[in-house]
């Protein structure tokens with residue numbers, strides 16, 4: 001076992017002494033102390049720092065289960081880790097599909113044989129998926145358990161299915177994958193997806209949203225009818241650029257007109273739409289990106305937006321363009337200025353769920 005893993009396990013282990021400390025800390029918080037102050041007042045022995053919040057959550061749950069304490073949702077909200085993550089009451093569980101060929105030939109997209117197209121194993125969600133060998137049941141079960149352990153609610157779950165182009169996977173795999181996610185959410189095996197969906201309507205742990213990723217040229221009325229049957233509620237769609245010249249240079253394999261048509265179909269069918277957009281593609285400049293971004297709001301108007309600045313990755317074809325001097329990544333300053341400028345132009349109705357130079361272009 002690696003040193004970090006051992007430290008992680010030690011921090012979460014609950015010895016009798018830690019339990020006593022945790023109970024004292026919880027009592028302090030209940031009587032009005034701030035969490036940080038209460039933790040500092042009850043330090044671990046030998047200068048080992050302070051209790052981990054997951055220990056507080058576990059001890060609180062145990063006290064409630066033993067009937068020693070009444071349920072106290074306000075207290076739980078204070079001690080949960082990363083409270084913003086589930087502030088809306090909905091917990092997002094991210095799962096990745098297995099490695100599979102993608103019909104796209106995008107020059108910026110990395111290839112790692114261990115991963116679905118566009119993903120690298122060093123991102124936490126991707127790492128978890130690889131650890132569970134992309135098994136949907138294991139990924140969902142482990143994630144729900146981990147989120148529960150740090151105090152997050154798990155009664156309303158949004159499933160976010162990532163990995164390559166969803167529509168290019170075999171239909172029987174898609175159906176099986178989602179059914180196994182439902183099996184894990186409800187801790188019981190269903191005979192079919194429709195049985196799982198019917199049970200889900202009144203289940204204690206309920207799936208309230210299901211998102212998949214696809215390409216504009218895969219959005220057809222037939223495909224949307226299929227997505228509806230699977231229970232999909234939200235579609236993440238790679239727009240990347242509103243300029244046909246840039247799309248072609250980067251070998252996206254679809255046009256702006258196809259993106260517009262896909263949005264119209266998705267909108268008419270009632271799906272929530274998440275657009276992915278990429279600055280710094282081959283052929284773009286900060287000025288052209290600014291102009292390009294403005295086109296997103298003329299006709300597309302996504303409900304959510306993810307901005308993925310192009311990354312230069314050694315296992316993507318774009319790297320060779322850079323080696324030949326045909327591609328120049330923006331400087332950090334240029335990128336920050338661009339993002340800062342365009343962010344102010346985003347309409348209030350649109351939620352930005354990712355915008356970072358450190359994320360991968362895990363898009364379609």
Ligand code: SF4
Nearest residue numbers: 102104106109363364
């Ligand atoms: S960016 Fe998306 S569509 Fe393009 S190759 Fe990668 S996974 Fe496929």
